[in-house]
Amino acid sequence: MHELSIAHNVVEIASHAANEAGINRIQAVHLKLGALSGVEKDSLLFCYEIAAEGTRLQGSRLEIDEIPVAIYCPHCDDILPLPGVQALCCPRCGTSSADIRQGYELEVISLEYESSDEPELSL
Amino acid sequence: MQPRLLEIRKGVLDKNDQLARRLRDRFSSAHTLAINLVSSPGSGKTLLLEKTLASLRSTGYRAAALVGDLQTDNDAKRLAASGVPVRQITTAGNCHLEAQMIEDHLEGWTLNDLDFLFIENVGNLVCPSSYDLGEHLRVVILSVTEGEDKPLKYPPIFHSSDLAIITKIDLAEAVEFNRAAALANIRAVRPEMPILEVSAKTGVGMAEWLRFLLVQRAAALMAIEN
Ligand SMILES: Nc1nc2c(ncn2[C@@H]2O[C@H](COP(=O)(O)OP(=O)(O)OP(=O)(O)O)[C@@H](O)[C@H]2O)c(=O)[nH]1
Ligand SMILES: [Mg+2]
Ligand SMILES: [Zn+2]
Numbered sequence: 621m622h623e624l625s626i627a628h629n630v631v632e633i634a635s636h637a638a639n640e641a642g643i644n645r646i647q648a649v650h651l652k653l654g655a656l657s658g659v660e661k662d663s664l665l666f667c668y669e670i671a672a673e674g675t676r677l678q679g680s681r682l683e684i685d686e687i688p689v690a691i692y693c694p695h696c697d698d699i700l701p702l703p704g705v706q707a708l709c710c711p712r713c714g715t716s717s718a719d720i721r722q723g724y725e726l727e728v729i730s731l732e733y734e735s736s737d738e739p740e741l742s743l
Numbered sequence: 744m745q746p747r748l749l750e751i752r753k754g755v756l757d758k759n760d761q762l763a764r765r766l767r768d769r770f771s772s773a774h775t776l777a778i779n780l781v782s783s784p785g786s787g788k789t790l791l792l793e794k795t796l797a798s799l800r801s802t803g804y805r806a807a808a809l810v811g812d813l814q815t816d817n818d819a820k821r822l823a824a825s826g827v828p829v830r831q832i833t834t835a836g837n838c839h840l841e842a843q844m845i846e847d848h849l850e851g852w853t854l855n856d857l858d859f860l861f862i863e864n865v866g867n868l869v870c871p872s873s874y875d876l877g878e879h880l881r882v883v884i885l886s887v888t889e890g891e892d893k894p895l896k897y898p899p900i901f902h903s904s905d906l907a908i909i910t911k912i913d914l915a916e917a918v919e920f921n922r923a924a925a926l927a928n929i930r931a932v933r934p935e936m937p938i939l940e941v942s943a944k945t946g947v948g949m950a951e952w953l954r955f956l957l958v959q960r961a962a963a964l965m966a967i968e969n
Binding site for chain 1: 745746747748749750751752753754755756758837838839869870872873874895898899900902903930931932933934935
């Protein structure tokens with residue numbers, strides 16, 4: 621299960637950013653997770669708790685924004701989100717397309733913290 | 744108290760991806776084609792590699808292999824018998840290889856002396872898909888004994904591969920392998936994927952696979968020179 625090593629990376633990235641910004645109490649980490657990222661949401665949530673233990677992220681939430689795959693359909697000349705990842709073809713006209721415009725995301729987007737905990741930008 | 748947001752926007756695998764890009768540049772400038780072999784456990788990566796290394800060697804190409812394994816060095820021993828340089832990467836329970844492990848295990852090898860570097864990933868259709876190892880080609884192997892619907896069950900690994908090899912085709916009839924369904928399922932998750940059908944046991948399809956490798960290497964060399 622690679623979700624544990626992914627979760628450790630998330631914790632490391634978030635801790636580092638919080639440290640630089642002088643934030644102590646992080647309430648949540650917001651993450652974008654594409655359907656083709658190869659990472660499973662539920663196991664990542666589970667592993668996040670383990671990875672956060674003993675760090676400043678202990679007790680924080682991991683908020684996962686799941687991003688569906690979207691392809692460009694040359695026939696419709698449009699970018700369309702797909703209901704799944706099992707068939708890379710246009711949901712409107714059925715044309716198959718490997719021109720993927722979204723769905724690979726595996727990205728820490730932001731940290732949520734309490735406003736009393738003002739960041740002091742120390743560079 | 745109002746919650747506030749601090750924007751970060753950082754890829755979770757940035758470190759791995761950056762190192763992988765550096766490795767790919769190293770391979771390219773040394774004219775070494777790097778190939779990452781992925782499959783479920785037991786699909787036939789090692790046997791295919793044994794035969795491939797032996798053929799390349801007998802035709803004068805210089806190849807080497809890195810082999811990922813959870814615990815043992817059995818595969819490395821099998822591959823070493825083909826007479827090419829082989830190194831074992833024991834992942835100690837880790838279910839995939841990462842770019843750092845590749846870099847660590849290249850030490851002491853002169854890439855300029857290699858035409859091909861094969862990397863046998865840990866047998867697993869899930870975890871390896873997220874990790875770029877700096878390869879030029881990712882090859883996913885599907886054996887006829889494991890069911891035609893694997894691509895639909897594990898789309899990211901099939902999607903992220905550049906070639907699919909259907910192996911153990913000598914057993915296709917015995918297991919009533921549904922070839923049309925397998926091809927359709929692979930192409931559903933990766934339209935236009937090149938697909939080869941091979942038996943490492945009987946040698947069927949090996950010539951096409953070797954030709955594919957040579958063509959890919961030539962194409963990679965052309966890309967570097969331009
Ligand atoms: N009949 C037949 N058997 C094969 C073929 N390729 C591999 N095998 C057999 O399948 C078994 C597993 O093959 P390996 O090459 O060890 O598979 P692997 O993918 O390296 O396995 P792991 O490294 O454990 O994930 C062995 O008993 C091989 O002899 C083939 O083309 N035809
Ligand atoms: Mg093996
Ligand atoms: Zn369409």
